[in-house]
């Protein structure tokens with residue numbers, strides 16, 4: 001069972017000059033339960049190098065937090081990642097399964113109930129409801145689905161459901177109450193003055209709805 005409660009998605013350009021591996025390490029201290037490396041601009045070699053560094057960090061910490069790679073099945077397979085996240089315009093899940101078999105978790109972005117039903121039928125491991133709220137972090141999104149969109153998708157599929165887009169400590173609890181299993185955040189952690197504290201605060205909000213013991217991993 002994967003814990004999707006607090007899912008960090010990285011973005012080097014929003015990290016205020018700090019290293020992505022350092023941000024991930026701090027966020028782990030704050031209690032994230034899942035991490036996705038999202039590199040939209042660098043070279044493939046840089047992406048692989050960063051993924052290996054994060055893999056190594058997780059292994060050194062004996063952490064069970066899954067490492068998910070955005071967009072790139074090849075990078076996920078080459079670096080021993082646990083999964084890949086694919087959007088509606090990325091590689092089709094059936095092609096990804098041809099390459100990866102069951103060796104990778106596959107998360108699929110869904111922008112409607114129909115997308116979610118199809119993702120479940122095609123064997124996705126989880127869906128990312130995208131976007132829940134408007135966000136400056138990603139410009140090419142579908143219209144925001146809102147809390148009502150989460151409720152509708154929750155009613156239609158039984159897959160783990162991760163909400164993304166404009167999520168912060170003020171709205172995270174409402175998203176879990178609407179039926180999401182977890183929240184995925186970029187700027188709320190990577191652009192925070194203290195990523196560890198930001199993760200801790202988000203985790204407290206999530207746990208206030210889901211329950212759960214201590215916050216943070218240290």
Ligand SMILES: Cc1ncc(COP(=O)(O)OP(=O)(O)O)c(N)n1
Nearest residue numbers: 085086087088109128130162164184
């Ligand atoms: C958890 C999660 N959900 C949705 C997305 C968005 O994926 P996609 O639509 O392919 O957009 P890009 O992230 O590739 O720009 C995500 N990355 N993670």
Ligand SMILES: Cc1ncsc1CCOP(=O)(O)O
Nearest residue numbers: 135137138165166185186187
């Ligand atoms: C990657 C992605 N997919 C849908 S919205 C989004 C960006 C979310 O960023 P933020 O958490 O800063 O709003």
Ligand SMILES: [Mg+2]
Nearest residue numbers: 071086087090
């Ligand atoms: Mg994508």
